[in-house]
Amino acid sequence: MRPIVFVAKSHLMEIREERNDLDILILAAGLGTRMRSDVVKVLHKLDGRPLIDHVCRTAASLAPRNVYVVIGHQGDAVKSAVSRVLGEDNVRFAVQRSQNGTGDAVNAAREFLENEDATVLVLSGDVPMIRPETLSALIARHKSVGRAACSILSVDLADPFGYGRIIRDINGNFEKIVEQKDATDLERAVSEVNSGIYCFNAKKLFAALKDVENHNSQGEYYLTDVPALLRTSGETVLIYKHGDAGEIEGANNRVQLADLERFVRTRTITRMMLEDGVTFVDPKNAYVSEDSAVGRDTVIYPNVTIEGDSVIGKGCVIRSGTRIVNSNIADDVEILDNCLIADSTVGEGCKIGPMAHLRGNAVMAEGSKVGNFVELKKTTLGKGSKANHLTYLGDANIGERTNIGAGTITCNYDGKNKHQTNIGSDVKIGSDTMLVAPVSVGDGASTGAGSVVTKDVEPGELVVGVPAKKRTKA
Ligand code: UD1
Ligand code: MG
Numbered sequence: 001m002r003p004i005v006f007v008a009k010s011h012l013m014e015i016r017e018e019r020n021d022l023d024i025l026i027l028a029a030g031l032g033t034r035m036r037s038d039v040v041k042v043l044h045k046l047d048g049r050p051l052i053d054h055v056c057r058t059a060a061s062l063a064p065r066n067v068y069v070v071i072g073h074q075g076d077a078v079k080s081a082v083s084r085v086l087g088e089d090n091v092r093f094a095v096q097r098s099q100n101g102t103g104d105a106v107n108a109a110r111e112f113l114e115n116e117d118a119t120v121l122v123l124s125g126d127v128p129m130i131r132p133e134t135l136s137a138l139i140a141r142h143k144s145v146g147r148a149a150c151s152i153l154s155v156d157l158a159d160p161f162g163y164g165r166i167i168r169d170i171n172g173n174f175e176k177i178v179e180q181k182d183a184t185d186l187e188r189a190v191s192e193v194n195s196g197i198y199c200f201n202a203k204k205l206f207a208a209l210k211d212v213e214n215h216n217s218q219g220e221y222y223l224t225d226v227p228a229l230l231r232t233s234g235e236t237v238l239i240y241k242h243g244d245a246g247e248i249e250g251a252n253n254r255v256q257l258a259d260l261e262r263f264v265r266t267r268t269i270t271r272m273m274l275e276d277g278v279t280f281v282d283p284k285n286a287y288v289s290e291d292s293a294v295g296r297d298t299v300i301y302p303n304v305t306i307e308g309d310s311v312i313g314k315g316c317v318i319r320s321g322t323r324i325v326n327s328n329i330a331d332d333v334e335i336l337d338n339c340l341i342a343d344s345t346v347g348e349g350c351k352i353g354p355m356a357h358l359r360g361n362a363v364m365a366e367g368s369k370v371g372n373f374v375e376l377k378k379t380t381l382g383k384g385s386k387a388n389h390l391t392y393l394g395d396a397n398i399g400e401r402t403n404i405g406a407g408t409i410t411c412n413y414d415g416k417n418k419h420q421t422n423i424g425s426d427v428k429i430g431s432d433t434m435l436v437a438p439v440s441v442g443d444g445a446s447t448g449a450g451s452v453v454t455k456d457v458e459p460g461e462l463v464v465g466v467p468a469k470k471r472t473k474a
Contacts, residue, residue: 020065021117022062022063022065022119022121022139023064023065023066023067023068023113023118023119023120024059024062024067024120025068025109025113025120025121025122025123026052026055026056026059026068026082026123026124026125027102027105027122027123027124027125028052028055028071028078028125029070029071029073029075029099030042030073030105030126032044032252034252035252035253035254035257036253040074040077040078041125041126041252042055042078042125042126043078043081044257046257046260046261046264047261047268047290047291048307048308050081051125051126051128051251052069052078052081052082053081054128055123055124055125055127055128055130056082056085056086056091058130058135059123060085060090062121062132062135062136062139064121066112067086067090067091068093068112068113069092069093069094069125070093070094070095070105070106070109071094071095072095072096072097072099072105072108092112094108094109094111094112095108100214100221101218101220101222101223102124102196102220102222102224103209103220103222103224103226104220104221105223106122106223107206107209107221110209113205113206114206114207115203116203117203118202119142119143119199119200119201119202120201120202120205121138121139121198121199122196122197122199122200123135123197124197124250126250126252127195127196127248127250127251128251128260129246129247129249129260129263129264130195130197130247130248131247134153134247135197137240137242138151138153138240138242139199141238142199142238142240145238148201148237148238149200149201149204149205149208149235149236150198150200150201150204150226150227150235150237151198151237151239152166152177152194152195152198152227152238152240153240153242153248154166154192154193154195154240154241154242155192155195155241155242155243155244155245155247156191156192156193156241156245157192157193157245158191158245160188160191160192160193163180163193163250164177164178164180164194165177165178165180165190165193165194166190166192166193166194166239167187168192168239174227174231174238175228175231176227176228177222177225177227177228179216179217179218179224181216182216182217192241193248194224195248196250197248198223198227204230204235208226208229208230208233209223211229212225212229265287265288266283267290268288268290269286269288272288272294276293276296277296277297278294278295278296278298278299279300280300281299281300281301281302285302286302286303286305287304287305287306287307288300288306289307289308289309291308291309292306292307292308292309292310292312293310293311294306294312295312295313295315295316296314297315298312298313298314298317298318299316299317300318301318301319301320302320303320303321304318304319304321304323305322305323306323306324307326308325308326309326310326310327310328312329312333313329313331313332313333314331314332316335317333317334317335318335319335319336319337319354320337320338322335322336322337322338322339322353323340323341323342324341325342325343326342327342327343327345327346328344329341329346330346330347330348330350330366331348331349332348332349333347333348333349333350333351333352335353336351336352336353336356337353338354339353339354339355339357340356340359341356341357341358341359342358343359343360343361343362344358344361344362344364344376345361345362345363345364346358346363346364347364347365347366347367347383348366348367349367350364350366350368350369350370351369351370351371352364352369353370353371355372355373356370356371356372356375357374357376358370358375358376359376359377360378361378362377362378363379363381364376364381365380365382365383365400366383367384368381368383368385368386369386369387369388370386370387370388371386371389372389372390373389373390374387374388374390374391374392375392375394376393377394377395378395379394379395379396379397379398379410380396381393382398382399382400382401382402382425383400383401385399385401385402385403385404386402386403387404387408388406390406390407391404391406391407391408392408392409392410393408393410393421394410394412394413394418395418395420395437396412396421396435396437397420397422398423398427399424399425399426399427399443402424402425402427402428403427403429405428405430405431406432407433408432408433408435409433409434409435410435410437411435411436412437419437419439420437420438421435421439421441423435423440423441424440424441424442424444424445425443426443427441427442427443427444427445427446428445428446429441430447430448430449430451431449431450433448433449433450433451434451436453436454439453439454439455439457440456441457442456442457442459442460443459443460445457445458445459445460445461445462445463446461446462447463447464448462448463448464448471451465451466451468452465452466452468453467453468454467454468455467
């Protein structure tokens with residue numbers, strides 16, 4: 001796995017020096033009723049990773065003092081998703097027992113933060129597109145006004161439906177946030193919305209939170225009531241209006257999630273075409289994860305999926321229907337139609353498919369070839385070796401320049417355990433050979449068509465029959 005590089009080191013140092021009082025609080029306890037799902041919303045995937053994974057990466061890139069995550073529904077699963085990104089020791093969890101709203105969620109982290117003279121950046125687990133640069137700008141704005149109790153990140157939306165609206169007073173200053181369901185028609189006409197992302201002074205946030213009530217259409221404790229309470233008690237509340245509405249889009253239902261998915265994919269593929277010199281025959285019908293890399297002059301045909309942190313070299317051709325997951329493909333590899341390559345490594349100049357399957361750490365060395373209906377599992381195929389048709393090679397080590405005949409099977413499983421097959425270099429395995437593992441075939445040996453090999457074959461030997469026996473070569 002490649003390490004995740006969040007930001008350039010020099011940038012990190014700068015942020016650390018400026019923001020040593022920064023704590024981040026991520027809200028991720030809600031079920032997400034609008035997803036109509038048995039899976040909690042923040043675990044739904046965007047670009048192959050849980051929504052919460054995106055938010056955690058962004059949080060980490062700001063190098064905060066502490067990250068707190070509020071969990072509730074399916075808390076253990078959310079906890080593991082968060083720990084995978086941040087590392088168990090770099091995050092603390094607050095449990096919200098019953099989900100009574102975003103204000104109640106923040107309240108769950110009271111014991112960690114209420115006495116801290118900290119700047120708390122509140123993020124939503126379901127707003128995954130927000131960029132670190134935007135958050136840095138929000139924090140800088142918040143800090144530029146010495147006594148600011150709260151700074152709200154807002155944007156103008158052409159269709160603000162569903163979001164909380166920012167209501168300003170006649171001087172254009174912050175007055176209150178009104179939720180869609182509680183808003184009057186006049187308020188609903190406001191296009192400026194609350195992103196759900198805020199900076200607070202920790203002490204002031206938790207003091208005001210005590211006064212939040214649940215007299216609203218949803219009977220919930222809204223975090224969005226806190227800024228107005230602060231303002232009423234004479235505190236400074238700022239609005240930081242951001243230009244890019246796309247960054248604050250939430251994934252509240254599956255339509256919004258699909259919109260975000262399309263946005264991320266398009267961004268990745270466009271970058272690969274413009275910056276990395278990759279050809280996409282039909283960019284709208286290719287799916288490449290943001291964490292993958294593809295080399296110059298590689299051609300990707302329609303309906304190809306590249307997932308995880310796959311690395312594809314230069315000058316490759318990947319035909320339609322192929323899916324590549326967490327794999328390394330070297331330069332000048334040709335992958336024909338409908339192959340599945342997972343957790344595997346493919347060397348320079350290899351040819352694969354159509355309809356081949358590599359999995360479980362399969363390794364194809366330089367110039368080797370795997371043809372149609374061939375499966376490789378936990379198997380190394382040496383330099384220039386070939387398995388061209390209808391073959392299963394599992395738990396096997398194959399040397400160089402060896403030819404595996406059509407229909408060859410490694411019988412690697414005895415019903416309880418898996419066993420190893422070792423095949424040397426310059427070997428000719430006849431069509432339809434069964435290799436009953438554990439078994440070895442020495443360098444330069446051959447097996448006859450249809451042989452069932454139950455005993456080791458010496459180098460240079462020819463075996464034939466069922467069970468296979470030694471025969472002198474003609
Ligand atoms: C919220 C804001 C809204 C804003 C929008 C931006 C409130 C009341 N409304 O609405 O003004 O425009 O975000 O995306 O805050 N959560 C909990 N516990 C709960 C409820 C929610 O942890 O009891 C978490 C959710 O998991 C989610 C986040 O808080 O990650 C936001 O909750 P959600 O229900 O999506 O709020 P919105 O309706 O989107
Ligand atoms: Mg939301």
